[in-house]
Structures are given as structure tokens and as C-alpha cells.
Amino acid sequence: MVPSLYIHIPFCRKKCLYCDFCSVTYNESLAADYVNVLCSQINGLQESFSTIYIGGGTPTVLGNNLLVQLLKSLKKLVFADTEFTVEANPESLNEKAIDILLNTGVNRLSIGVQSFNDDTLKKLGRIHNAQTAYEAVTKASKRGFKNISIDLMFGAWDETIEDWEEELKKAVSLPVQHISTYSLTYEKNTPLCMRKEKGQIQPLENETIAEMYEHAIDYLEDNGFKHYEISNFAKEGFSCRHNLNYWENSPYRGLGISAVSYSEGIRKENITDTLEYIKRVRSGEDIIQFQEKLSNDRRAKETAAVKIRTKKGIDFAWFKKKTGFDFLVLEHEPIASLREKELIDYTRIDGTIKGVSLTKKGFLFCDSVSSELL
Ligand code: SF4
Numbered sequence: 001m002v003p004s005l006y007i008h009i010p011f012c013r014k015k016c017l018y019c020d021f022c023s024v025t026y027n028e029s030l031a032a033d034y035v036n037v038l039c040s041q042i043n044g045l046q047e048s049f050s051t052i053y054i055g056g057g058t059p060t061v062l063g064n065n066l067l068v069q070l071l072k073s074l075k076k077l078v079f080a081d082t083e084f085t086v087e088a089n090p091e092s093l094n095e096k097a098i099d100i101l102l103n104t105g106v107n108r109l110s111i112g113v114q115s116f117n118d119d120t121l122k123k124l125g126r127i128h129n130a131q132t133a134y135e136a137v138t139k140a141s142k143r144g145f146k147n148i149s150i151d152l153m154f155g156a157w158d159e160t161i162e163d164w165e166e167e168l169k170k171a172v173s174l175p176v177q178h179i180s181t182y183s184l185t186y187e188k189n190t191p192l193c194m195r196k197e198k199g200q201i202q203p204l205e206n207e208t209i210a211e212m213y214e215h216a217i218d219y220l221e222d223n224g225f226k227h228y229e230i231s232n233f234a235k236e237g238f239s240c241r242h243n244l245n246y247w248e249n250s251p252y253r254g255l256g257i258s259a260v261s262y263s264e265g266i267r268k269e270n271i272t273d274t275l276e277y278i279k280r281v282r283s284g285e286d287i288i289q290f291q292e293k294l295s296n297d298r299r300a301k302e303t304a305a306v307k308i309r310t311k312k313g314i315d316f317a318w319f320k321k322k323t324g325f326d327f328l329v330l331e332h333e334p335i336a337s338l339r340e341k342e343l344i345d346y347t348r349i350d351g352t353i354k355g356v357s358l359t360k361k362g363f364l365f366c367d368s369v370s371s372e373l374l
Helices: 028-043 064-073 095-103 118-124 130-143 161-172 191-197 206-222 241-247 274-283 296-307 316-323 332-340 360-364 366-373
Strands: 004-009 051-056 083-088 108-114 148-154 178-183 226-229 232-234 252-255 260-263 266-270 288-293 344-349 352-358
Touching (some): 051 241, 083 241, 095 130, 148 161, 206 226, 206 232
Parallel strands (some): 004 051, 004 252, 051 083, 083 108
């Protein structure tokens, strides 16, 4: 199985108010040291990868020189059929950066739009506005990107169903092939969470969030974006191969702080301190902060827990081939309970049961479904 490669760039211009990702404020000299050690690690890679994904943080916050240095170091790993994605934020996606990405083999762009409403963007602490978001997407398309994904967030306090409908309408009017939608979550210790705890923010009711999600599914499907995973929609042929790899619990390699690697049932997590990471890579010390070896049983259950997130769900024959386990035996009790709660159902071909997948209700409660399968 050809693995995927993930590279984490932990820098952003400014921290968004809801963000608990592993990212710090951009600092040019720190970023230069970090890119240097990443390049040395990339040079040492022996494997080949079916997909490469540079995420963050904000990879495009790196100045043009660092971006070129990083992308050129990956050149030996990029082939005609490699899906090569870079995450970008609208404010840092200028024409020069777009050309650098295109000229170094990047063929998929994931843009953190989040909203086309200036008030919402402000509330979330984003530093771009709606106009910048439009321009970033259209510029990228005009200059040659044929595979553009945007992230859209719904469910900010005060947002109405009508506001969300407007966001979706604007999204599908743009030259994008993939849309990821997420509801706003109030992660512990983020400024938004603290404001919520002080009673300064009144989060939307769960019913409203569910209604927004269901509306997204219907609207995006009606407009040619196939719902292929809980939060992801794509035009025909544009599902994200990198993420599909995760949802099949296939091997991946992670470089950079907080990145995770997984292979042969062994999961390793890198340390999260940028300076320490640079120091350790330079001195040849171990950068792993946590490592575990999963039992075969656990591996199979984890495969079930991630694969169920996809619209296709779990095909019994695929599962047996992938894990060596009979799904109906391994997950006997959870299947009964989840079916009773109408969260999953059997999938049939010509009347014969071939697998299981989430029901419409199951998509709303997917995290509970995954936990039960574990
Ligand atoms: S741009 Fe993304 S990673 Fe950076 S602070 Fe905002 S949400 Fe977090």
C-alpha cells in the first residue's frame, strides 16, 4: 500500500478566535529554521507517496522564498498521478504564491474561506474579508488550478438558516470542485469558548445546527457536489484522495510538529514544540512524543470507526480483505444497537446485504457511531 505524506506548517498570521490547532504566530526566522529541518527530513525520505498534503496552520504564510524551498525539496516525490494539496488562506494567496504552487507540481488547493459574510468572518477572528476570499478563489482558478476546495463554517451564534443558505449559494457559484463544511465548535481554552462560558455568546441550538447541516447536504447535492464523507462534498472525480486514505485507515507519514505517522498498526505522534522540534531534528534526536502499537483487533475496529464516516460506509468483503476480520462478528453488538437507534443500516446489492452505512440520522451523530464501533 502506497502511503500518504502530511507536512505540518504551524504558522499563521494571527490566531483565529475558535482555533485550537497546533499553530503559532508567524515568525520569519523561526519559519526559516523550521523549513530547513523539514527539507532535511524530506531529503531523507526513501518511500514514495500516493498523495502529499501540506497543511497547517497556514502554509502560504511562508514567504515566497521559503515556499519555493519547501516545494522544491518535494520535487523528487511528485509524479504525474500524485495528488498534491496545499492549504492556503485567502489573505496570503497572492498571484506570485499561486504561480509558485502551480510551477512546483501542486495540483490541489484547499482554501480556508470559512464564510462569505464580513460580520461572520470578523466574529470568528479571521483576518480576510469576503471580497478577498472571492478574489483568492477566482485568481487561483484563472491562473490554472483545476482542483480547488474551500472550507465553509456554519453555526456561528446569531447565524440564521437564511444566512447559511446565502453562504452555500455563493460557494457553488465559484469555480470550486470540492467543499468541506464544518459546524463551529467551542474548543476548550479558545477565546470563543471563554466568551461562551462567561455568557457573552449564546450558541445556536443543536436542532438549528442539524437543520443547517441537512440543508447543506440537500443544497450541495442538488448543485452537483456529491456528499462523500460527513463533512465533504465533491464534484464527480474530485473527492480528496488524501483524506480517503485516512478514512480507509491506510498508512501515512507525518512530518512537522504534532504530525502523526501510522503504519503496520504502529502510530507515532511528533512533539508539538517548534523550537524543540528544530533542535532535535538537527541533533538527530527522536522527535516522537507518543507511540503505540495497536492489536489486530483494535486496528480493525479503528478501521470501522473511520470508514463508517464515508457515504459508502463499510463493505463487508472490503473490510475482511483490509483487516482479516469478519465485520458482522467483530462488531456484532454495536451493529445491533446502532441499527436499533436507526444510526446505521445495511447496504444491499440486488437484495443481498453487502455492508453497512450511516443513515441520515447517523450522519448527524457520527461521532457516537464511531465511538460505539471502537
Ligand atoms: S488560519 Fe486556521 S490554523 Fe490558523 S489560526 Fe486560523 S483556524 Fe487556526
